[in-house]
Amino acid sequence: MYEKERQELILTLKEKGITNERVLKAFLEVERHLFIPQALHGHAYVDNALPIGFDQTISQPYTVAFMTQVMNPQSGDKILEIGTGSGYQSVLLHYLGAKVYSIERNHDLYLRTSQLFDKLGYRIALRCSDGTLGWNEFAPYNGILVTAGGPEIPTNLKKQLAPGGKLIIPVGDRKSQQMHILQKTGEDSFKTTIVPDFSFVPLIGREGWKIG
Numbered sequence: 001m002y003e004k005e006r007q008e009l010i011l012t013l014k015e016k017g018i019t020n021e022r023v024l025k026a027f028l029e030v031e032r033h034l035f036i037p038q039a040l041h042g043h044a045y046v047d048n049a050l051p052i053g054f055d056q057t058i059s060q061p062y063t064v065a066f067m068t069q070v071m072n073p074q075s076g077d078k079i080l081e082i083g084t085g086s087g088y089q090s091v092l093l094h095y096l097g098a099k100v101y102s103i104e105r106n107h108d109l110y111l112r113t114s115q116l117f118d119k120l121g122y123r124i125a126l127r128c129s130d131g132t133l134g135w136n137e138f139a140p141y142n143g144i145l146v147t148a149g150g151p152e153i154p155t156n157l158k159k160q161l162a163p164g165g166k167l168i169i170p171v172g173d174r175k176s177q178q179m180h181i182l183q184k185t186g187e188d189s190f191k192t193t194i195v196p197d198f199s200f201v202p203l204i205g206r207e208g209w210k211i212g
């Protein structure tokens, strides 16, 4: 279903600068409409964020593709995602061969996405907790990808990264953020690249925004 729409989305992603063939193929194969409410299926392959309930959104395809291309996961890489949401980003990483661990703080979303993964047969480790603390049990990770915007870079996430690993996180105010791309070069040293102009829902937690 929606194959033609997916092919058009791939063209849009290419025009916007996504060049990695494996990433483009993943976007062609993974069906985004499965991760959004039925009433919005007709919009699934437009390059926009969409509501998924509980005040949250599935990110814009370009943004997901950008982060996935920067992460460029290789087969067997251990990747931690903060902000499971709909599960779309987790499945793309899984499709690219990564061992995916993903944390969601909203219990209803966590339950819904766990059920979806069971139904679709994906083996992706999910947990309901505050992702700003990471998931120490399975650390270190080759990559950590944060799909909600925080005020700062959580120290736990830096610690749980393997040498050479990449941490990708939007940092800024509640409305707009810059993508921070950190590569771990030593015990506590990082090479950082910053890319402007992203807009994510807030990262809420001990090392994120506080509610209320």
Ligand code: SAH
Pocket (backbone or CB within 6 Å): 056, 057, 058, 059, 082, 083, 084, 085, 086, 087, 088, 089, 090, 103, 104, 105, 106, 109, 129, 130, 131, 132, 147, 148, 201, 202, 203, 204, 205, 208
């Ligand atoms: N990757 C998701 C994007 C969902 S939006 C997708 O592909 O659909 C970001 C998600 O981050 C929301 O579901 C929100 O509830 C969650 N979130 C916010 N703060 C969090 C935290 N501290 N730990 C875990 N999840 C968090």
